[in-house]
Amino acid sequence: MRVSAKADYAVRAAAELAAAQAEEAPVKGERLAEAQDIPLQFLEHILLELKHHGIVRARRGAKGGYWLARPADEVTVAEIVRAVEGPIAHVQSTPPEDIEYRGNAEHLQAVWIAVRASLRSVLEEVTLADLVSGELPTVVGELTSAKDAWVAR
Amino acid sequence: MRVSAKADYAVRAAAELAAAQAEEAPVKGERLAEAQDIPLQFLEHILLELKHHGIVRARRGAKGGYWLARPADEVTVAEIVRAVEGPIAHVQSTPPEDIEYRGNAEHLQAVWIAVRASLRSVLEEVTLADLVSGELPTVVGELTSAKDAWVAR
């Protein structure tokens, strides 16, 4: 139930790429690493994964670098998280819809399904364009406006 | 972004305890393990953690066993998950409210806060009593009624 460094890095790097999309030129890994303070070699592995998932493209050599494969408003945070962390909200490494509970835990399946749905309701809605512009979807606004959303429990 | 076996086991065992609350007698670990098909020795460690967090109580010896420290409708799934997995939705092991993002990732903090809030909106609402009775809070009903909540992505 936690967000890995990899996922965090991936989204941040992708946000930089989204912001650079106007430039019409590839962005070097080094620049991404510096802009977001991410270990370069680690970031390269992450970018490679994003590339394999069709989220990012790249070219080598001088004038090379990375860019988004699609417009920033068509790439969601959920996609990026899935690319580097795998499926969201799996239980014991199996998807909640495939689990069968016995006895008094029978309705637990519905709870895990709801958990996944609630995660999706945020992650699938926020695009890289939203993230860069700061104009986040209303669902985020609603969730973050409650005071106790910002405090630990 | 996944639910560990430990958390799953913990909630299931707690659900059994909730159902047994009417009996007015402690439930043996062995019975919990069998009812939910959980490795006994592993379960004992989990129950110990729940005990340390004040969720469960226990007595040793003949006629010993475990029981809930509070009424089932006062114990939430969130509490149990926190007891065995630690804080919900931490990013790189730090709470989202403490993270400062730079550059184009500035608004990512709000997204992670929203993620945590959305998880809480489910986990803090569902009590063990809800789980056992099957009368889940409306928020769960809403989230699980969408068809695509039950399919993988």
Next chain:
DNA sequence: GCACTCCTGACCAAGAAGGTCAGGAAAGTC
């Protein structure tokens, strides 16, 4: 005193997390 049951710490194998290192392979420049 004995059986029963929880309590606790040690241990363990496998995998993930969070990286680093070294070299190879395209792409552009001179």
Next chain:
DNA sequence: GACTTTCCTGACCTTCTTGGTCAGGAGTGC
């Protein structure tokens, strides 16, 4: 064609987590 640049890839590393098992100790009840 040589050289530089930058991505690409696999190997490796250390530490922590996951998902357990094992062995024994300590209360509790009869």
